[in-house]
Amino acid sequence: MERFLVIGERIHCISPVIRQAIADRNSAPILQRAKEQLDAGAVYLDLNIGPAERDGEEVMAWAVRLLQENFDNVPLCLDTANKKAIESGIKVYNRSKGKPIINSADAGPRLGLLEVAAANDAMAIALCAKEGIPTGVEERIMYCTEMLEKAMTLGIDPMDLLFDPLFLVIKGMQDKAQEVLETIRQITEMGLRSNAGLSNVSNGAPKHVRPIIDATYCAMAMQCGLTAAIVNPCDPRLMETIKTCDMIKGNMLYADSYLEL
Amino acid sequence: MAFKTSVQKYSGNVCNLELGTGEKKISLGGQNVIPFYSFDGDTGSGAKIGLEILDIYPDNWVDELKNLYGSAANNAAEWARLVEEKYSPDFICLRLVGADPNGLNKSVEECAALAIEVAKAVKLPLVIAGTQNHEKDLKLFEKVAEVLEGYNVLLLAAVEENYKTIAAAGVTAYKHKVAAESSVDINLAKQLNILINQLEVKSENIVMHVGSAAVGYGFEYVASTIDRIRLAALGQNDKTLQMPIITPVSFDTWNVKEGASTIEDTPEWGDQTERGIAMEISTAVGVIAAGSDAVILRHPRSAQTIRAFLGKLI
Numbered sequence: 001m002e003r004f005l006v007i008g009e010r011i012h013c014i015s016p017v018i019r020q021a022i023a024d025r026n027s028a029p030i031l032q033r034a035k036e037q038l039d040a041g042a043v044y045l046d047l048n049i050g051p052a053e054r055d056g057e058e059v060m061a062w063a064v065r066l067l068q069e070n071f072d073n074v075p076l077c078l079d080t081a082n083k084k085a086i087e088s089g090i091k092v093y094n095r096s097k098g099k100p101i102i103n104s105a106d107a108g109p110r111l112g113l114l115e116v117a118a119a120n121d122a123m124a125i126a127l128c129a130k131e132g133i134p135t136g137v138e139e140r141i142m143y144c145t146e147m148l149e150k151a152m153t154l155g156i157d158p159m160d161l162l163f164d165p166l167f168l169v170i171k172g173m174q175d176k177a178q179e180v181l182e183t184i185r186q187i188t189e190m191g192l193r194s195n196a197g198l199s200n201v202s203n204g205a206p207k208h209v210r211p212i213i214d215a216t217y218c219a220m221a222m223q224c225g226l227t228a229a230i231v232n233p234c235d236p237r238l239m240e241t242i243k244t245c246d247m248i249k250g251n252m253l254y255a256d257s258y259l260e261l
Numbered sequence: 262m263a264f265k266t267s268v269q270k271y272s273g274n275v276c277n278l279e280l281g282t283g284e285k286k287i288s289l290g291g292q293n294v295i296p297f298y299s300f301d302g303d304t305g306s307g308a309k310i311g312l313e314i315l316d317i318y319p320d321n322w323v324d325e326l327k328n329l330y331g332s333a334a335n336n337a338a339e340w341a342r343l344v345e346e347k348y349s350p351d352f353i354c355l356r357l358v359g360a361d362p363n364g365l366n367k368s369v370e371e372c373a374a375l376a377i378e379v380a381k382a383v384k385l386p387l388v389i390a391g392t393q394n395h396e397k398d399l400k401l402f403e404k405v406a407e408v409l410e411g412y413n414v415l416l417l418a419a420v421e422e423n424y425k426t427i428a429a430a431g432v433t434a435y436k437h438k439v440a441a442e443s444s445v446d447i448n449l450a451k452q453l454n455i456l457i458n459q460l461e462v463k464s465e466n467i468v469m470h471v472g473s474a475a476v477g478y479g480f481e482y483v484a485s486t487i488d489r490i491r492l493a494a495l496g497q498n499d500k501t502l503q504m505p506i507i508t509p510v511s512f513d514t515w516n517v518k519e520g521a522s523t524i525e526d527t528p529e530w531g532d533q534t535e536r537g538i539a540m541e542i543s544t545a546v547g548v549i550a551a552g553s554d555a556v557i558l559r560h561p562r563s564a565q566t567i568r569a570f571l572g573k574l575i
Contacts (some may be wrong), residue, residue: 005495253493253502256450260459261501 001251004242005162005228006036007077007101008042009199011063013050022049022059027066034067038074041243044101047089048079056085064089072097077125077230079103083116083206090120095249099123103230104164106130107143111150118154123194125162126151128183133168133176140165140183162195162228163187168214171204177217183228187223196221196229198238215241222249262497269294269301273498274462275491278505280352280412280438281386283404287351289468290505290552291511295491296552297574307575308554309351310564311388313339313511316367316375317359322515326560327535334449337375338382345383348561353378354388354417354509365515369397369404377408387414388557389438390509399423406435416440418466418470418507421453428457429478432466440507445482447489447502454501467504468555475514476543477559484551491552508548514540538563 008076010033013019021029034045045067049059062079067074075098078089086102093100101123105113108130117124126147129139134249142165165183168176187194201217202210218229222245233239240259246252252261277291292305316337319327327334334344341353355376359367380387389400389405402416403426418440419427431437441457450471457467471487475482487506493499511523514520520537521532530536541563547558549567558564 040307060367093263248341253451253499255455255501256448257452261455 003251004246006042007044007046007230008037008233009046009230010037010232011045012048034071037233038071038153041239042233044075044077046077046079046230052080052082052085056080056082057088060085060089061092064092065157068094077101077103083252086116092121101125107146113155114151114256118156123160125164127164127166137179137182144187158192162193164195167196167198167200169203170201181220184221184224184226193227196226198229198231211235211237212237219245267376271495273503274496275494275505276503278438279467280413282333283384285384287386295551301506307423308549308571310567311352311354311557312344312348312350312564313354313557313559314344316357323534323537337517338378342382345385348535350387350564352388354557356390362394362397362398369401373404373408375495376405380412382408384540388417389414390417395420395422399426402522403430406431406437410435411564412533413437415440415468424457427462428462432462438466438468440468440470442470443472445486447486448505451501464504469504469506471506475512475517475540478517487548487551487553505554506551507550507555509557510541510545511557514544515559542566
């Protein structure tokens with residue numbers, strides 16, 4: 001089995017530092033966060049430029065070039081609702097280290113992003129949602145199959161899709177936690193890959209508790225077959241947990257120093 | 262419908278490592294498929310064959326070999342030259358058995374002086390094998406690495422007890438290659454590679470010696486360890502196991518009873534040399550098929566047979 005795919009989440013326009021850096025085209029804060037995440041073990045970096053309705057195309061191309069030129073063509077997750085911005089990012093993207101991942105399509109208004117993925121030989125995160133929060137496992141799986149069918153008619157390799165069952169915050173939606181895990185199990189049984197937007201789950205919990213919830217939930221999801229997650233790789237507890245799960249699952253060979261890799 | 266060959270693609274590949282200098286330098290590794298699967302991808306440099314010589318006269322070797330090498334075996338440099346001219350292996354393995362504290366216990370200076378003579382006598386790449394005494398090897402390799410600076414030799418081998426000095430002196434200071442030796446255990450092989458990598462020694466400068474045994478003597482463990490290491494390197498893209506593998510076949514095969522027992526002791530087994538060669542060939546073929554990138558052999562006829570075997574398969 002392949003190792004778990006860690007996608008670093010920290011270049012996100014919700015952070016004031018990053019938002020400002022994008023607005024000013026100031027590379028330093030973005031490069032610094034990229035380096036921290038890669039040093040901590042991220043494989044892909046998520047590049048979230050927000051809705052970017054005004055200058056998205058220019059921003060995305062600038063940021064893709066910036067990151068890939070400075071970090072040996074690091075593979076990226078292009079994260080925006082702006083379709084044109086994604087296309088402009090892919091246009092300058094170097095795929096020697098991995099295909100670009102579009103973050104994200106869904107079964108509703110963003111279904112069209114699958115066409116962008118197909119037209120550009122890109123991977124895509126496929127959110128198992130249409131409008132609002134899906135009510136249960138069945139509804140999630142229904143969206144999953146809808147998107148799978150659509151993707152296959154477009155000629156996308158199913159292995160290029162990361163199905164995201166929509167991870168929900170525990171504090172407030174505790175009863176959904178098991179549904180998400182069950183959905184991953186069923187996605188895995190279909191032979192498909194999956195992704196988690198993991199940091200959602202511990203939102204609102206005390207700061208010292210969050211890494212514990214994130215790491216434990218991630219371990220449980222990995223046992224259900226989860227193959228990728230967008231996470232904060234600078235959280236050592238989470239990264240140690242992911243490596244240990246990978247090792248126990250046989251995705252990585254044991255050596256005494258396995259945590260240092 | 263046209264027949265479409267299915268191809269097994271792997272995400273990882275074995276590092277390409279260079280040994281020696283000049284026209285006769287060789288490459289080890291470089292493949293991204295399992296051995297001989299040329300229909301799946303790049304088989305890299307293919308297995309390389311080395312012949313073993315000693316720093317002292319080979320009293321324990323079979324008479325047939327002593328006769329074959331004659332007086333050249335009294336002087337390692339002359340011996341090396343003879344091997345290069347007459348048998349043209351891919352590399353020569355100079356084994357410094359005379360340094361063994363339980364034997365002649367020759368000084369490291371004496372061994373180093375001999376090593377440089379050998380290096381000057383031939384153009385072939387050299388593998389320098391130690392005594393397998395961890396403390397002596399540490400001093401021995403440190404000195405040998407120093408005098409052989411510029412020859413880009415392989416130091417065989419560093420173990421967990423002495424890797425720091427051998428890797429630091431051998432690779433960092435004098436730009437040689439180091440063999441990381443573990444005892445037929447994939448997790449230990451990986452661990453030692455990680456430790457050497459942590460000394461800032463790149464994987465391109467490391468060869469693995471993952472343990473060896475003669476066929477019939479726990480050989481299945483050796484073959485399956487090599488096999489699993491290759492699958493982890495290629496299939497899981499495990500960067501810590503992507504170094505080429507060397508197997509000193511002759512170090513074992515001539516010591517087990519099939520290779521060591523004389524015709525007087527076991528007349529029913531037939532000629533001792535023939536047995537030794539058969540053991541050497543069987544073992545070498547096994548480790549090469551499992552994924553070894555280089556083998557060390559003793560008898561030129563074994564080397565010739567393995568070369569013919571490789572030529573037929575590739």
